[in-house]
Amino acid sequence: MRGLEEGRFVPGQRLVETELASRFGVGRNAVREAIQWLSAQGVIDVTRHRSPAIRLLEGEEALEVLDVAERVIGLAARAAAASMTREDRPRLRAALDAMQAALTDDTPGAFSRARRHFYGAILEIGGNRELQRMFPALGIHILHAQYRVESSRAAQVGDLRNVVQAAAAGDAAQAEAAGRAYVTALGAAVRKMVGGSQ
Structure with missing residues (x-):
């Protein structure tokens, strides 16, 4: 949420697991868990065969x-x-x-x-x-x-x-x-x- 509030992430932005893992100094499993949690919170859209993206409100x-x-x-x-x-x-x-x-x-x-x-x-x-x-x-x-x-x-x-x-x-x-x-x-x-x- 902080990254979204500070403008480091923007609605519609695709999220790449390896980049997030590197940026936050965590493993890919931790990134996957965070993405799943944020998806459940309605912050991230997860679509099959595509990178997850921050929810965009058209x-x-x-x-x-x-x-x-x-x-x-x-x-x-x-x-x-x-x-x-x-x-x-x-x-x-x-x-x-x-x-x-x-x-x-x-x-x-x-x-x-x-x-x-x-x-x-x-x-x-x-x-x-x-x-x-x-x-x-x-x-x-x-x-x-x-x-x-x-x-x-x-x-x-x-x-x-x-x-x-x-x-x-x-x-x-x-x-x-x-x-x-x-x-x-x-x-x-x-x-x-x-x-x-x-």
Whole structure:
């Protein structure tokens, strides 16, 4: 994931086992196991008689991911609000603060890592194991890597701040609405890019 976030790997890129083994200083069996795990997570597509490739979300599939992500992130925000404890509030705020700090961090992948950490925090706080299981396979991380919407990062932090405020207040309905609004706004930027590439 880190390589995807930092731009060292890109959606659609073919992965050659020997090159990966050399790059990471591991054996080919370890590479195969990692590829199988990433395939199960929905990050890599494995096709018979072809090198595995990082999942590429073509126009319609990207829109489908957004459609599902809107509901899943909304549910995750609702679950977090319903399960929020006093100890969880600073943790979720810290995850959001890390995203805010990453806005001015030039380190490759800093914002993407902070956003992934935020998603992880909200999923863990919500405690819904099914959402935790399915979220990585959803493809939202691939979508972020493929359609890098740099201009909307500050807006993303603002939208997620609404999620944090509602969740911290224990307002499950408002947290869900804020989570869905976050994805809707992100989707508007992606839809412009998808529309321009079709």
